Amino acid sequence: MHIYIIHGYSASVEAHWFSWLKEKLEEENEVTIIDLPTPQNPNPKEWNDALKEQIKFIDKNSFFIAHSLGCISLLKFLSESKIEEKIAGYILVSGFNESLPSLKQLDHFLEKRLDYKKLEKITDNKIVIGSNDDYIVPVVLTQRLAFLLSANFICLEKGGHFLDRDGYTNFPLLLSEFKKIKFNE
Template sequence: MENKAIIIHGWDGYPEEGWFPWLRQELENSGWLVQVPTMPNSEEPKIDTWVSKLAEIVGNPDEQTYLIGHSMGCQAILRYLSELSGKKVGGIVLVAGFLKLRPLETEEEEDILRPWIETPIDFSKVREAANNIALVFSDNDPWVPMEENIKLFKQNLGQETKIVKEHKRGHLSGNDGVVELPAVLEVITEYLKD
């Protein structure tokens, strides 16, 4: 059986954005099966449609399945895992993931975000469903306050959660010029050694 990676873009994201093509190529070069789907209605993401799309893409998860998310994609992964019962994935890497965001620019954006922030996630089920969990943050992310989110994630996912801090890489997106993200590849390589 081969290792399988699914990379989930964020709000207003798309499969060819930023570091996704680079990571896809790196993993495929190592014999991985990689999917980078287009998530539904990415300019106005909704929990139900994103989680059901992710479930459809993953199909039957196993311990050779690895989920990598960016921004809102991380939220979708957490919510998907909280609904898995009795199944496990090999690991997850959450890049610019958030449980709290800085204020957005418009009321419309706040309305889109609100359910994602206010709808609870069963983190005990997330911990049960993922063998390995790592988070990658940037110290100057304009939307995701790093230290506050690290604290929240550690409270909810456990103090042993692996944290990687990138320096001055914004929201770790294509708009920030981030077209390679070796930290993600390093984390996945570590997962495979465990």
């Protein structure tokens, strides 16, 4: 399986729990952390181009894990991609598809409508993780995204925005949820 990890706003491939997760998943999978340009001043077209460049093909062995702004970027990419067969799945952490009151500068990522029917049908393995004390993405937005995708929603009481400063240099819950998935062979 090829797993792609997509970081969010103001992050990098080395940030938060991404490297830890890559190391854990590489024991049995090929793992790529997508390097998105100008994360401090992200541009939706540049991020989409980076996804197209770094994700060579999408098939039944493709699995995606995204965080925050990386979620909407991934969903837009998948929504616009030609997908011939169901993918292995995706896990979205602190995802959103509505304007964030504290980060209006990211609204340009929300201008295009997503094909939710397609995003729902391209896999049976959809998990969205949120936190009641997320101070960047209100948990209700993450929950609504999960609903639109018909995804399994996991809500933690405490987790913040799942950043290193919130104590997330590793993410055992995410790893555990990934390992619970029964993939079709």
